[in-house]
Amino acid sequence: MQVLVIGSGGREHALCRKLAQSKRVDKIFCAPGNGGISQLAECVDIKANDVISLLKFANDKRIDLTVVGPEVPLVAGIVDTFTQQGHRIFGPDQYIAQLEGSKVFSKKKMAQFGIPTAGFKVFEDAESAKKYIREKRAPLVIKADGLCAGKGVMVALSEEEALSAVDTIMVDKSFGTAGDRIIIEDCLEGEEASVILVTDGRDSVVFASSQDHKRAFDNDKGPNTGGMGAYSPAPVVTEDIEKRVESEIVAPLMKGLAEEKTPYKGVLYLGLMIVKGNPYVLEFNVRFGDPETQAILPRLKTDLVDIIEASIDGRLKDIQMEWDDRACVCVVCASGGYPGGYKKGLPIHGLDEAAEMDDVVVFHAGTKATIHDTQHPDPSTKLRIRPERSRGTTYETSGGRVLGVTGLGEDIKAAIDRTYAAVSKIDFKDIHYRKDIGYRAVRARP
Ligand code: AMP
Ligand code: GLY
Numbered sequence: 064m065q066v067l068v069i070g071s072g073g074r075e076h077a078l079c080r081k082l083a084q085s086k087r088v089d090k091i092f093c094a095p096g097n098g099g100i101s102q103l104a105e106c107v108d109i110k111a112n113d114v115i116s117l118l119k120f121a122n123d124k125r126i127d128l129t130v131v132g133p134e135v136p137l138v139a140g141i142v143d144t145f146t147q148q149g150h151r152i153f154g155p156d157q158y159i160a161q162l163e164g165s166k167v168f169s170k171k172k173m174a175q176f177g178i179p180t181a182g183f184k185v186f187e188d189a190e191s192a193k194k195y196i197r198e199k200r201a202p203l204v205i206k207a208d209g210l211c212a213g214k215g216v217m218v219a220l221s222e223e224e225a226l227s228a229v230d231t232i233m234v235d236k237s238f239g240t241a242g243d244r245i246i247i248e249d250c251l252e253g254e255e256a257s258v259i260l261v262t263d264g265r266d267s268v269v270f271a272s273s274q275d276h277k278r279a280f281d282n283d284k285g286p287n288t289g290g291m292g293a294y295s296p297a298p299v300v301t302e303d304i305e306k307r308v309e310s311e312i313v314a315p316l317m318k319g320l321a322e323e324k325t326p327y328k329g330v331l332y333l334g335l336m337i338v339k340g341n342p343y344v345l346e347f348n349v350r351f352g353d354p355e356t357q358a359i360l361p362r363l364k365t366d367l368v369d370i371i372e373a374s375i376d377g378r379l380k381d382i383q384m385e386w387d388d389r390a391c392v393c394v395v396c397a398s399g400g401y402p403g404g405y406k407k408g409l410p411i412h413g414l415d416e417a418a419e420m421d422d423v424v425v426f427h428a429g430t431k432a433t434i435h436d437t438q439h440p441d442p443s444t445k446l447r448i449r450p451e452r453s454r455g456t457t458y459e460t461s462g463g464r465v466l467g468v469t470g471l472g473e474d475i476k477a478a479i480d481r482t483y484a485a486v487s488k489i490d491f492k493d494i495h496y497r498k499d500i501g502y503r504a505v506r507a508r509p
Contacts, residue, residue, distance in 0.1 A: 064368075067121055068093045068104065069111050069141075070132025073395070073428040073467035074353035078130060078367075079103045080424065081360045085368040092124065098458045099427025099466075114141045121150055129153065130371065134350050138164035138210060142329075153371045155329040155349045159320065162331075162347040166215075166246050167208045169347050176319035178312050180344045181336075182249040189233040195247060196225045202250035207232045209241025213277075213289055218250060253338035254503065255345070256297045257355050258308055260333075261370055264326025266379040267313055268370060271362055271386055272300035273355040274503065279402060281499045288402045289464055292500035293358040294392045294475060298507035299337050308333065308342050328374055357393040357426045357467040362386050389422075390478040393469040394486050394500045398429070399493025401463035409491045411458045411465070417485040422471040425485070429462015460491055475504040 066088055068079050076099050082088050083103050094117060096106030109116045112135045121129060129145060129152040131137055140157035154160075161168040173180040181204070186192035196203060205228035207215035215238050219225035225247075232242035259270040273295040279285035300308075312333060320327050332348035332355075360367070364385035373379045398405035411430065418425050434456050468486045472478030479501045486496060 064088055064127035065090045065092070065124060066368075067091075067117075067124070067126045067129045068096075068100075068132065069117065069129065069136055071095050071097050071100075071111065071428075072132065072353050073393075073426040073464065074351055074356040075132040076100050076103075076426040076428070076467075077357045077360045078132060078351070080426075081363065081367045082130070085366045087366070087368050092120075092126070094120065097427050098430035098432035098456075098461070099425070101432050102456070112136055112139060114139055114144055117141065118144055118148060118150075121145065122148070127151065128368070128371065132350065132353075134160070134163050134210065134348065137349055151372075151375055153329060153375060155327055156325075158325050159327050159329075160349045163349045164210055165208055166206050166346070167244050170246055172316070172319065173344055176315040178315055178344055179342065181251050183246050186245050186247065187243070189229050192229045192233065192245060192247060193226055196222060196229070199247070201225050204248040204250050205229060205232065206246040206248065207238045207242040208244040208246065209238065211238040211241050213287065214238070215241060216287075251336045251338050251343055251345070253336045253343075254299045256299045256335050256337060257352050258300060258305070258333045258335060259352060259355065259359065260313065260331050261374050261379065262313075262317060262327050262329070262331055263374045263377045263379040264317065264321060264328050265377065267309075267317065267331075268379055268382050268384050269305065269309065269313075270384070271295045271359050272297040272305070273352070273358050274299070275352065275355050276497060276500055279397075279495075279497075281497050286402055288397070290352075290354045290395065291397065291497045292392070292394045292467075293352075293354045294390065294478070294501040294504050295355070295358040295362060296390065298504050300335075304337060304340070304342055308335070312342065312344060354393045354395055354467050357469050358391045361424060361469060361471060362389065362391050387471065389471045389473055390475040390504070391469060391471050392475070392478040392482040392501050393426070393467045394482050394496050395428075395464050396466040396468060396486065396489060396491075396494055396496045397464050398460055398462070399495050401495065405463055406493065407459075407461050409460045409493070411460060411489065411491045413488040413490055414458060416488040417468060420470075420481070420485050420488075422481060423485040424469045425489070426467040426469060427458070428464040428467060429460055430458045430465060431461040432456045432458050465491065465494075475501055475508065479505065
């Protein structure tokens with residue numbers, strides 16, 4: 064079959080690599096893709112949020128299956144548009160995508176279905192929000208309603224910070240109309256974890272647990288980023304927690320949505336806070352996590368196409384997932400200065416040396432490839448040999464998060480050591496990466 068993957072990050076590279084391993088996949092297109100993805104798939108110069116051009120492409124190329132990486136096209140209704148035209152596409156429809164697209168919608172559904180989450184109130188004007196902050200007192204969490212590329216949440220430790228967060232979102236309109244409404248939430252203290260599952264609206268298969276590292280610097284210091292690394296499994300998600308997540312969160316959500324005749328099909332990402340052994344939902348995302356996916360998919364033995372098709376066709380109860388028991392760690396190598404300003408176009412060295420290590424994969428995010436070797440294989444042919452090798456291609460940086468260096472190991476410590484050994488082979492000017500990815504999991508070891 065011919066598959067179209069939408070997106071351009073490390074998550075999409077991990078998805079393309081996993082899909083390329085399926086015996087059922089003959090050819091992958093990726094829109095717009097990145098330097099690393101171009102070794103596995105034919106990259107198409109269409110932006111991930113250009114739904115009309117994507118549809119035209121899918122029609123022209125007779126795409127059999129479309130897999131959506133990022134949230135923006137889902138929230139824009141790509142699944143509705145593609146489905147109406149008879150395409151098979153993996154993901155939730157526009158109504159369900161509001162679970163990520165609108166924090167107000169999402170919190171209201173959690174309250175309606177009795178799903179454990181932090182106490183909250185919705186505000187539509189800055190004055191009443193500030194009055195509430197003065198009464199309620201910090202710490203509080205201030206969240207813009209709409210999509211803000213992961214930047215619309217502020218954990219305010221003081222009243223001053225909370226008031227200034229309201230100004231940023233509602234008065235200065237730093238996130239545009241995404242900040243027309245805000246949520247003020249009670250601040251939960253505990254350990255965060257992500258649980259990602261695929262559902263067909265009735266049955267679900269839960270993926271291996273994972274944890275990302277959002278802050279830019281070691282010891283969770285510095286500004287929030289798109290994610291500086293991840294590991295799987297996350298020891299904080301014990302068997303007991305996983306069972307409770309299924310019964311207290313997933314089951315009521317699926318039942319509630321099915322009763323509204325809007326069953327959930329696709330990926331559901333639960334951002335959780337485990338507070339004294341109890342799981343609370345911080346957020347729902349309607350897609351795979353980035354960089355969690357880079358740490359999860361290398362552990363998945365089951366054919367991802369089988370899982371995706373079972374979700375679309377409502378057959379997930381027949382799917383048994385198989386996992387590699389080993390731990391997996393992904394360390395993000397970012398451009399110096401990220402998440403602020405950074406330089407682009409810097410040559411990347413050592414990619415082949417890293418990728419040649421056993422049980423190491425280098426996922427690309429912000430990279431651009433230049434092909435020098437005329438023997439470079441046509442990406443339209445099915446690639447079977449170590450697609451991670453660059454084969455006559457050089458790469459330069461083209462984004463904030465550049466690479467996700469990923470390694471498997473017998474336990475979390477071995478996975479961390481292997482991954483950092485691979486990271487040490489890679490270099491570009493001003494490279495920045497955290498040195499402590501996975502530290503919580505190491506601490507939790509028996
Ligand atoms: P969200 O996008 O809603 O997951 O929020 C982004 C980050 O803000 C989370 O990963 C947490 O670190 C933090 N956060 C969000 N909500 C809360 C809360 N109620 N209590 C404490 N931290 C929170
Ligand atoms: N890693 C967090 C996210 O994908 O939203």
